[in-house]
Amino acid sequence: MKHSVKMTINGQTQSHEVEPRLLLVHYIRETVGLTGTHVGCDTSQCGACTILMNGQAVKACTVFTVQAEGAKITTIEGLAKNGELHPIQQGFWEKHGLQCGFCTPGMILAAHQLLERYPKPSEDQIRHQLEGNLCRCTGYHNIVKAIQWASENMAGAKAGVK
Amino acid sequence: MATATDARLFGKSIKRREDPRFITGKGHYTDDLKLAGMTYAAFVRSPHAHAKIRKIDVAKATAHPGVVAIFTGKDMTGVNSLPCGWLLPDLKVPPHPPLAVDTARYVGDPVAIVIAESQDAALDAAEKVKVDWDVRPSVTATGKAADKGAAQIHEVAPSNVAFTWQIGDAAATDAAFKSAPVVVKKRIVNQRLVANAMEPRACVARYEDATGDLTLWVTSQNPHVHRLLMTAFVLGIPEHKVRVIAPDVGGGFGSKIFLYNEETVCSWATRRIKRPIRWTSTRREAFQTDAQGRDHVTDVELALSREGKILGLRVKTVANLGAYLSTFAPAVPTYLYGTLLNGVYEMGAIHADVTGVFTNTTPVDAYRGAGRPEAAYLIERIIEAGAAALKMDVLELRRKNFIPKFADGYQTKVALNYDSGNYGAALDKLLTVLDYKKFRAEQEVSRKQGKLVGIGFSTYIEACSIAPSKVVGSLGAQAGLYESGIVRVHPTGKVTVLTGSHSHGQGHETTFSQLVADELGVPIDDVDIVHGDTGAIAFGMGTYGSRSASVGGTAIHMSIEKIKEKGKKIAAHLLEASPKDMEYVNGQFQVKGFPGKAVPFGQVALTAYVPHNYPEGLEPGLEETSFYDPSNFCFPFGAHACVVEVDRDTGKVKVLRYIAVDDVGNVINPMIVDGMVHGGVAQGIGQALWEGAVYEDGSGQLVTGTMMDYALPKADMLPMYETDRTVTPTLVNPLGIKGAGETGTIAATPAVVNAVIDALRPLGVDHIETMPLSPERVWKTIQAARPAGAASQKR
Numbered sequence: 006m007k008h009s010v011k012m013t014i015n016g017q018t019q020s021h022e023v024e025p026r027l028l029l030v031h032y033i034r035e036t037v038g039l040t041g042t043h044v045g046c047d048t049s050q051c052g053a054c055t056i057l058m059n060g061q062a063v064k065a066c067t068v069f070t071v072q073a074e075g076a077k078i079t080t081i082e083g084l085a086k087n088g089e090l091h092p093i094q095q096g097f098w099e100k101h102g103l104q105c106g107f108c109t110p111g112m113i114l115a116a117h118q119l120l121e122r123y124p125k126p127s128e129d130q131i132r133h134q135l136e137g138n139l140c141r142c143t144g145y146h147n148i149v150k151a152i153q154w155a156s157e158n159m160a161g162a163k164a165g166v167k
Numbered sequence: 168m169a170t171a172t173d174a175r176l177f178g179k180s181i182k183r184r185e186d187p188r189f190i191t192g193k194g195h196y197t198d199d200l201k202l203a204g205m206t207y208a209a210f211v212r213s214p215h216a217h218a219k220i221r222k223i224d225v226a227k228a229t230a231h232p233g234v235v236a237i238f239t240g241k242d243m244t245g246v247n248s249l250p251c252g253w254l255l256p257d258l259k260v261p262p263h264p265p266l267a268v269d270t271a272r273y274v275g276d277p278v279a280i281v282i283a284e285s286q287d288a289a290l291d292a293a294e295k296v297k298v299d300w301d302v303r304p305s306v307t308a309t310g311k312a313a314d315k316g317a318a319q320i321h322e323v324a325p326s327n328v329a330f331t332w333q334i335g336d337a338a339a340t341d342a343a344f345k346s347a348p349v350v351v352k353k354r355i356v357n358q359r360l361v362a363n364a365m366e367p368r369a370c371v372a373r374y375e376d377a378t379g380d381l382t383l384w385v386t387s388q389n390p391h392v393h394r395l396l397m398t399a400f401v402l403g404i405p406e407h408k409v410r411v412i413a414p415d416v417g418g419g420f421g422s423k424i425f426l427y428n429e430e431t432v433c434s435w436a437t438r439r440i441k442r443p444i445r446w447t448s449t450r451r452e453a454f455q456t457d458a459q460g461r462d463h464v465t466d467v468e469l470a471l472s473r474e475g476k477i478l479g480l481r482v483k484t485v486a487n488l489g490a491y492l493s494t495f496a497p498a499v500p501t502y503l504y505g506t507l508l509n510g511v512y513e514m515g516a517i518h519a520d521v522t523g524v525f526t527n528t529t530p531v532d533a534y535r536g537a538g539r540p541e542a543a544y545l546i547e548r549i550i551e552a553g554a555a556a557l558k559m560d561v562l563e564l565r566r567k568n569f570i571p572k573f574a575d576g577y578q579t580k581v582a583l584n585y586d587s588g589n590y591g592a593a594l595d596k597l598l599t600v601l602d603y604k605k606f607r608a609e610q611e612v613s614r615k616q617g618k619l620v621g622i623g624f625s626t627y628i629e630a631c632s633i634a635p636s637k638v639v640g641s642l643g644a645q646a647g648l649y650e651s652g653i654v655r656v657h658p659t660g661k662v663t664v665l666t667g668s669h670s671h672g673q674g675h676e677t678t679f680s681q682l683v684a685d686e687l688g689v690p691i692d693d694v695d696i697v698h699g700d701t702g703a704i705a706f707g708m709g710t711y712g713s714r715s716a717s718v719g720g721t722a723i724h725m726s727i728e729k730i731k732e733k734g735k736k737i738a739a740h741l742l743e744a745s746p747k748d749m750e751y752v753n754g755q756f757q758v759k760g761f762p763g764k765a766v767p768f769g770q771v772a773l774t775a776y777v778p779h780n781y782p783e784g785l786e787p788g789l790e791e792t793s794f795y796d797p798s799n800f801c802f803p804f805g806a807h808a809c810v811v812e813v814d815r816d817t818g819k820v821k822v823l824r825y826i827a828v829d830d831v832g833n834v835i836n837p838m839i840v841d842g843m844v845h846g847g848v849a850q851g852i853g854q855a856l857w858e859g860a861v862y863e864d865g866s867g868q869l870v871t872g873t874m875m876d877y878a879l880p881k882a883d884m885l886p887m888y889e890t891d892r893t894v895t896p897t898l899v900n901p902l903g904i905k906g907a908g909e910t911g912t913i914a915a916t917p918a919v920v921n922a923v924i925d926a927l928r929p930l931g932v933d934h935i936e937t938m939p940l941s942p943e944r945v946w947k948t949i950q951a952a953r954p955a956g957a958a959s960q961k962r
Binding site: 044 | 201885
């Protein structure tokens with residue numbers, strides 16, 4: 006038995022008939038076709054599927070699609086505006102905050118909420134807030150640097166998506 | 168950002184050219200691919216560590232809505248065993264069918280594939296496949312596999328022994344031990360690890376019956392190797408009708424080198440159903456089926472003179488290979504391990520004896536470092552144990568035994584000939600960052616306050632830039648280990664470079680472009696790097712063993728040299744000069760010393776494709792292919808230090824400082840090399856403190872089978888790393904590059920464990936047999952040590 010859902014993803018309205026068990030991450034990847042949101046585990050540990058749902062960083066593997074009814078969702082594809090990278094994206098590029106790139110979309114969106122909570126985060130705050138996102142390539146050093154870079158470059162400019 | 172016109176790019180930390188697609192979610196990973204008519208696969212796997220298959224009933228599953236086909240091992244007639252690509256003398260090679268036919272030998276061993284119109288339908292139907300299992304006793308522990316009465320896993324391997332292998336001089340080593348005044352002996356367990364690349368393995372297989380072409384997209388570190396093994400050895404289909412594409416790959420760390428069951432079965436099945444099939448591993452499946460790493464149990468002895476000279480090293484290792492021989496499994500605990508036991512020290516004599524055993528566990532193969540971390544861990548642990556026995560400082564003992572600086576070869580006692588080294592210099596540099604005397608003084612104060620603070624070192628060496636084909640061939644490799652590089656100059660002077668190596672995070676598109684832009688004197692934006700597609704690239708051996716820049720880069724360099732030679736002929740013709748009077752400077756071919764008498768690169772390129780005014784007998788076109796086969800391995804080395812504090816009450820270890828000084832030869836992009844060191848060190852710390860695959864005795868279940876149970880390092884568990892370098896270029900290749908992908912992992916584990924032991928030393932602890940040094944293990948060690956520990960250590 007399928008349910009109809011309607012939500013906004015990166016500013017575009019999406020409406021589909023979905024099975025109640027369909028996870029939001031699979032809806033985003035397979036139904037909507039936005040493959041920047043990744044699946045790295047099946048126990049909600051890795052955070053590669055992190056998206057923004059109504060402004061909150063959420064692991065899209067822990068949400069059923071039907072629960073996102075009416076939600077406003079931003080995926081990695083929706084973060085850059087008019088071809089301008091978001092300062093967090095820019096920070097990951099500047100500071101070599103990625104290697105294989107697989108965890109990166111989730112890291113960037115987790116960092117997005119992190120910087121909303123703590124616009125000037127300490128290193129400890131960054132590390133603690135990233136607890137739900139795993140990276141196997143960088144040893145996190147340059148991810149911390151990337152977020153620090155973003156923090157410095159977001160000051161003044163009111164960046165962010167709601 | 169620097170551009171080519173500024174100056175040389177070799178040595179500059181330019182930003183990565185591949186990053187824009189990754190930070191915007193536009194990477195193309197295998198699981199992102201969707202083809203018309205796509206079907207989806209799920210595998211039915213053994214829930215038992217060892218069980219005979221009495222019967223597989225697929226009737227209910229076949230009737231499940233959306234199911235396209237179900238195949239079991241019995242359906243795969245005419246399909247060969249998954250091959251082992253490294254054959255040791257007398258190696259027992261048991262059959263390894265892509266789908267188990269009669270017996271499943273580890274939890275996760277696949278027995279059937281279910282293919283359906285949707286992923287959900289495939290998974291649902293897979294639940295309905297009924298396997299009648301006859302469960303047998305299993306053995307998983309490395310040290311018990313060859314015991315009398317242990318479950319027998321393969322008919323061809325009595326006592327589960329796959330091979331016995333030795334290296335070094337047994338008689339000389341025995342003699343050294345007989346007369347040695349000081350002997351230190353330890354049992355050292357190098358626990359099993361799971362690679363855990365963030366992208367799970369995946370494949371898409373598409374057969375087109377109109378042409379007979381098969382395309383396989385697969386998460387591979389070496390697509391040509393995948394194609395060769397699968398076509399020539401397993402499926403018996405023509406290699407030239409198969410194209411293997413490894414698109415963006417989300418990390419590998421060794422685990423994506425090997426030919427696995429799943430892509431083989433999908434490639435076979437797509438020819439049967441004539442529709443594309445996609446399979447993506449869940450993380451649970453990844454834990455159960457990605458080749459795992461390490462898993463040695465070793466007894467090691469070090470013989471010392473009273474003055475601290477190393478007289479002998481004796482090693483006896485049992486290496487767990489898992490249930491089957493993975494593609495390169497036999498090489499890891501032998502030629503990538505035993506040959507590194509000389510470390511950076513002059514040793515009187517060495518002998519190592521290795522037994523490889525089968526168990527009812529996931530196959531074991533190369534994981535970042537592969538054999539070399541096991542060797543470095545052994546040496547760097549036993550040398551610190553030796554220092555304790557002699558009551559000598561750990562650095563003094565090391566310095567007494569360092570091989571003196573050399574530029575062109577050092578013959579070890581275990582076959583290898585090191586290329587170049589300056590081991591003391593790396594340690595000297597480390598000590599400019601770390602005030603060792605001050606640390607020891609502060610440590611004394613901390614200890615008096617009851618704090619458990621320690622420092623550990625690792626002055627490691629490794630062998631990479633893999634590898635000279637003739638040498639590895641004589642040692643059992645069934646492949647050459649050269650690399651190819653094609654440089655294609657287009658008529659407009661733009662350049663496409665095709666490499667047989669593969670990036671799954673290493674940044675080839677950046678570093679190789681730096682190399683090419685420099686050598687050709689063209690803007691970096693005029694250079695494109697192509698990798699990971701057998702349809703585009705002549706051949707290649709892929710990326711592992713820290714070989715891309717040194718071996719792959721040299722192949723590219725050789726092609727550029729050929730381009731220049733041909734360009735000189737074309738330019739000389741245009742200038743009515745002699746080719747031997749030409750030189751290539753700043754992007755133009757000129758008469759030596761006469762920049763005014765020159766033809767720019769672009770004009771030469773155009774002339775090569777529009778050869779109206781052209782040298783007699785010279786072929787048109789400007790494209791060159793080279794295969795570079797190195798004459799030797801390269802040997803990066805370095806000195807790492809780790810400072811830790813152990814919480815007495817909880818056993819928790821906190822890494823306070825981590826300092827890495829590495830010598831990887833010349834460096835193309837320091838930012839990228841530093842990044843690889845960071846990640847490698849994190850994995851090494853992970854092994855030392857948290858990671859470990861645990862199989863339950865009896866049931867043979869992988870207890871640490873999810874990311875909830877297997878402790879991967881998280882951001883808040885790790886420090887910022889302090890990195891630096893010394894540069895001792897290799898003479899093995901013209902670029903002077905040694906290799907940087909694995910040093911961190913190789914060096915870090917012993918540095919961390921040595922630091923923890925140093926911290927616990929006041930309690931009377933001088934060794935912990937098994938890693939990880941988890942809070943539980945450290946706490947238990949502290950509890951066990953306390954009664955024997957000095958009373959003065961009470962708080």
